[in-house]
Amino acid sequence: RSQLCCPKIGILLTCLYQALCTLYTSLWITLTEITTEMAAPGNELSREMVKAVQANNQKEVVRLCKVGEEFTGTYGMGDTLMHWAVSKNSTCDSDLMEFLWTGGAPTGQPNASGATPLRIAIRNGHRKLAICLIGMGESLPVPVYLED
Numbered sequence: 001r002s003q004l005c006c007p008k009i010g011i012l013l014t015c016l017y018q019a020l021c022t023l024y025t026s027l028w029i030t031l032t033e034i035t036t037e038m039a040a041p042g043n044e045l046s047r048e049m050v051k052a053v054q055a056n057n058q059k060e061v062v063r064l065c066k067v068g069e070e071f072t073g074t075y076g077m078g079d080t081l082m083h084w085a086v087s088k089n090s091t092c093d094s095d096l097m098e099f100l101w102t103g104g105a106p107t108g109q110p111n112a113s114g115a116t117p118l119r120i121a122i123r124n125g126h127r128k129l130a131i132c133l134i135g136m137g138e139s140l141p142v143p144v145y146l147e148d
Contacts, residue, residue: 044073045069045070047075079111082105082106082117082133083117085129090126097129107137
């Protein structure tokens, strides 16, 4: 009798596992759809603009503005230009950040994971950019320590 019970439990666990995988996939698709909708149609940043900001290429940013690019959209998972400016591999400097800010780039908007540009700047060790964002009116997340 105990031998018949084990295969039934195995089948039950397999079914439960498949149901959980289906639920996970469904939730992932929903999350992807939500984050895609966060950027209003026609308000998405181009890959070229994101690369220009990360490379600290102000001439390219200005050129892209002249052909109609804006600073107010998002790219990827709800990241604004300020998020990209303070990203891990970015070489953006405070001059370009101030240029983006005066052009209307949002400074405090959280991305899809809830992180603001200031929080990302601090996490990635961009001290000068974090101070620049604070100068633009952003407030420090608590607790945060900016070491000298």
